[in-house]
Amino acid sequence: MVSKEALLPRLRQTPLFSAWPEKVMLPLLAQSRPLVLAAGEILFAEGGQAQSFYFLATGRVDLIAAAATGQEKIVEIIQPDDLFAEAVAFLGGRYPVTAQAEGVATVLEIPLDLFVESLEQHPLLMRQMLARLSMRLHFLVKELRHLSVESAEQRLVGYLLDLCPVLNDPARIELPGKKAAVAARLGLTPETLSRVLARLRKAELLTVDRRLISIPNPLALRRWVEGR
Numbered sequence: 001m002v003s004k005e006a007l008l009p010r011l012r013q014t015p016l017f018s019a020w021p022e023k024v025m026l027p028l029l030a031q032s033r034p035l036v037l038a039a040g041e042i043l044f045a046e047g048g049q050a051q052s053f054y055f056l057a058t059g060r061v062d063l064i065a066a067a068a069t070g071q072e073k074i075v076e077i078i079q080p081d082d083l084f085a086e087a088v089a090f091l092g093g094r095y096p097v098t099a100q101a102e103g104v105a106t107v108l109e110i111p112l113d114l115f116v117e118s119l120e121q122h123p124l125l126m127r128q129m130l131a132r133l134s135m136r137l138h139f140l141v142k143e144l145r146h147l148s149v150e151s152a153e154q155r156l157v158g159y160l161l162d163l164c165p166v167l168n169d170p171a172r173i174e175l176p177g178k179k180a181a182v183a184a185r186l187g188l189t190p191e192t193l194s195r196v197l198a199r200l201r202k203a204e205l206l207t208v209d210r211r212l213i214s215i216p217n218p219l220a221l222r223r224w225v226e227g228r
Helices: 004-012 022-030 086-090 112-121 123-149 152-163 179-185 190-202 218-227
Strands: 033-037 042-044 052-058 061-066 072-078 098-101 105-111 171-174 207-209 212-215
Touching: 004 022, 004 033, 004 052, 004 105, 022 112, 052 086, 052 112, 072 179, 086 112, 086 123, 105 112, 112 123, 152 171, 152 190, 152 218, 179 190, 190 207
Parallel strands: none
Antiparallel strands: 033 105, 042 098, 052 105, 061 072, 061 098, 171 212, 207 212
């Protein structure tokens, strides 16, 4: 298991905790605890009473929302060094989604009560938190637009380009989850995702090796989807 002390430098790299002074950060870390999740284990369920938020140390975690039809949709795939569920401190104390480990994962469980107390005592940190929540709102509005008006090709290509470090050079990226999870994240069926990938391979815009995707010219990929 990853120690809390080893996670401290990684926590300090997150936008939320980058400005936290050590005298405020250390008491919060002291009350936090690492947890190891088995593959498929539920960390928290939608609607459940929230007492903590989390930092992902290893593995991947899917955030899943239930639709009115009863179906479930992956709204985000959490990557190592990501914080998640911190917004629940301002949402009435209940989780708006379900968090499930894709494989074995390690998370740091951070207590919400001490976190909120620290924010209340340090207005600058509160402003930083509000800025982070504004960024999350912008992200969710962007995702809603993608799912409502964009084609399958536009959704997948936009997602792949977002994963590219730069657009001017060849890129080799790893899908953050299984293809079925990525398809659900994009509002597609696995079959549709496979068909779009096949079209992109046929157009020689990328190659696929399981979860590894090589894009020789990201700008050409963007031009291809804009032309469609």
